[in-house]
Each structure stands twice: as C-alpha cells, then as structure tokens.
Amino acid sequence: MPENFASLEQFWGFWDSHSSADYEDLMEPVEVEIDLTSSKVYLALARDLLSKARTQARKQGVSTETLINLWLQEKLTTLA
Known part of the structure; x- marks a missing residue:
C-alpha cells in the first residue's frame, strides 16, 4: 500500500481497485474522538461557480x- 498519494484522484483510484x-495485517488499532455536533454555515455562491464545482465533484x-x-x-492551509 502506498504511504502517500500524489493526488486525490490517485488515492481514489487505488481504493477503487483494492480492498x-x-x-x-498492516492496520493498528487507534482511538478516535468524533464531535458529531458540527455546525454548518450556508453561503451564497455564484451560479456558474456552483455548476463548475458540481461537475468537478x-x-x-x-x-x-x-x-x-x-x-x-x-x-487556507497554503495561506497560513
């Protein structure tokens, strides 16, 4: 299993063809805390931007x- 993927497409391609x-045997147990009380904010998007985003999605x-x-x-990570 690759340790890193160059892109999301490569990641998805790998897991589409592997189980x-x-x-x-490589997996280790981990403890995870999940906050199920996430909040959402609704924003207005330009119709053409939303259309392009839907196509890419x-x-x-x-x-x-x-x-x-x-x-x-x-x-935001690149700007930080």
Missing part, C-alpha cells in the same frame, strides 16, 4: 459539499 481487507466521485470544503481547506 482494505487486503491490508488488514461528479468527476471525482464526491459530493459538491465535500469538494468545496476540501478546496477551501487546501487554500
């Missing part, structure tokens, strides 16, 4: 919301 069961096999959140996170 996590094939790598069970479909190509990448994710929801439009997920894709936009990923894009914002990536951009």
